[in-house]
Amino acid sequence: xxxxxxxxxxxxxxxxxxxxxxxxxxxxxxxxxxxxxxxxxxxxxxxxxxxxxxxxxxxxxxxxxxxxxxxxxxxxxxxxxxxxxxxxxxxxxxxxxxxxxxxxxxxxxxxxxxxxxxxxxxxxxxxxxxxxxxxxxxxxxxxxxxxxxxxxxxxxxxxxxxxxxxxxxxxxxxxxxxxxxxxxxxxxxxxxxxxxxxxxxxxxxxxxxxxxxxxxxxxx
Ligand SMILES: Nc1ncnc2c1ncn2[C@@H]1O[C@H](COP(=O)(O)OP(=O)(O)O)[C@@H](O)[C@H]1O
Ligand SMILES: O=C(O)C1=C[C@@H](OP(=O)(O)O)[C@@H](O)[C@H](O)C1
Ligand SMILES: [Mg+2]
Numbered sequence: 001x002x003x004x005x006x007x008x009x010x011x012x013x014x015x016x017x018x019x020x021x022x023x024x025x026x027x028x029x030x031x032x033x034x035x036x037x038x039x040x041x042x043x044x045x046x047x048x049x050x051x052x053x054x055x056x057x058x059x060x061x062x063x064x065x066x067x068x069x070x071x072x073x074x075x076x077x078x079x080x081x082x083x084x085x086x087x088x089x090x091x092x093x094x095x096x097x098x099x100x101x102x103x104x105x106x107x108x109x110x111x112x113x114x115x116x117x118x119x120x121x122x123x124x125x126x127x128x129x130x131x132x133x134x135x136x137x138x139x140x141x142x143x144x145x146x147x148x149x150x151x152x153x154x155x156x157x158x159x160x161x162x163x164x165x166x167x168x169x170x171x172x173x174x175x176x177x178x179x180x181x182x183x184x185x186x187x188x189x190x191x192x193x194x195x196x197x198x199x200x201x202x203x204x205x206x207x208x209x210x211x212x213x214x215x216x217x218x219x220x
Contacts, residue, residue, distance in 0.1 A: 002154060011090045013078040030095075038065030039111045041215060043204055044130050046121040046179055047139035049156050049169055050149035052188050056139060057115035059197035067112045071120060074102050085158040100126055107133045118171070122178055132215055135204050138179040139196070141188035143169055168213050183207050 045053040054070050061068030072083055075098055079086055086095050099117060103126045104113055114134070120126050121136070130136050141149075141155065146168045150159055159167055179185075184203045188196065 008020075009090060011079055011081075011086060011094045013075075013098055013101070014080070018203065019194065032199075034220055039113075042107060042109070042111050042114055042134040042207065043200075044114045044121075044134045044136045045118055045139060045200075046109075046116050046182055047118065047188070048141065048146055048175065048179075049118045049159065050146040050168075051118075051139040051141045052149070052193060053115040053118075053139055055193045056196045056200060057113050059194045060200050061113035063197055064113060068115070069106055069109075069112050070115045071099065071103060071106065072115075072117045074106065075099060078102060082155065084155060084157045084160070096123065099123070104129055118175075121182070122175060127178075128180070134215060135207055136182035137184045137186060137200055137204065138182035138189050139200075140176075140179070140185055143172060145188055146172075178220045 016131050036176055043064070045057045047053055047062075054072075057070065075086070075095075076082055079098065081089070083095070086098070096119065099120050102122050103114075103116065103120050103123075106112070107129050116126075120128060121130070143165065147165050150156060150164060150168070158171075184200070184207050186196065186203060
């Protein structure tokens with residue numbers, strides 16, 4: 001009789017939304033059919049580690065007058081563990097399962113700017129939900145930019161062992177064709193994050209103006 005070795009334990013997360021930030025004070029309402037709504041649906045920033053999702057996302061939320069949520073921070077708050085601790089104790093598969101669950105919950109909330117973790121958009125289920133309920137923006141960065149921006153930081157477990165440059169290059173190969181399916185693609189440059197956020201805001205508004213309706217309005 002073969003004995004199946006026990007896998008890592010399942011991660012127990014607090015699914016209550018109590019750790020979420022309260023909505024900000026409403027900005028002045030714009031005139032027109034979208035009056036009172038600074039952004040009609042959630043914007044999800046996707047891209048590799050170091051692309052600037054968290055940093056640019058925070059600026060974009062201020063510009064758009066909606067809350068900012070970082071998916072990794074939500075996962076950490078729900079698990080009461082850092083991303084590195086989750087990887088070390090429970091393994092990557094359990095992290096990914098938690099990430100899918102947290103993303104689904106965040107995508108049910110009223111419009112916000114959501115900085116996804118770099119791997120979130122690779123899950124079919126999450127990508128399908130984003131397509132239905134949000135506008136996705138890929139912050140596309142070259143390898144040099146990603147290496148420079150992630151160097152010397154230890155909070156990304158995938159880059160903590162081996163050659164970070166080689167890991168990022170391999171991830172680019174695997175993930176860029178999938179990130180390329182996002183609604184909007186923006187190149188990450190050396191400009192200040194606020195300038196990238198302004199470009200993102202303009203591109204999202206253009207995208208919404210050209211699509212028939214906001215995804216969150218056309219599907220339940
Ligand atoms: N123009 C820029 N846009 C975004 N991030 C920048 C820029 N220049 C430098 N950075 C730095 O690069 C890092 C990007 O990290 P972060 O926003 O956490 O990326 P991600 O969430 O995509 O992994 C931050 O330390 C940020 O300060
Ligand atoms: O690309 C990935 O698989 C990951 C990206 C990280 O988020 P950032 O992209 O915000 O660094 C974090 O979710 C985790 O370390 C795994
Ligand atoms: Mg981030």
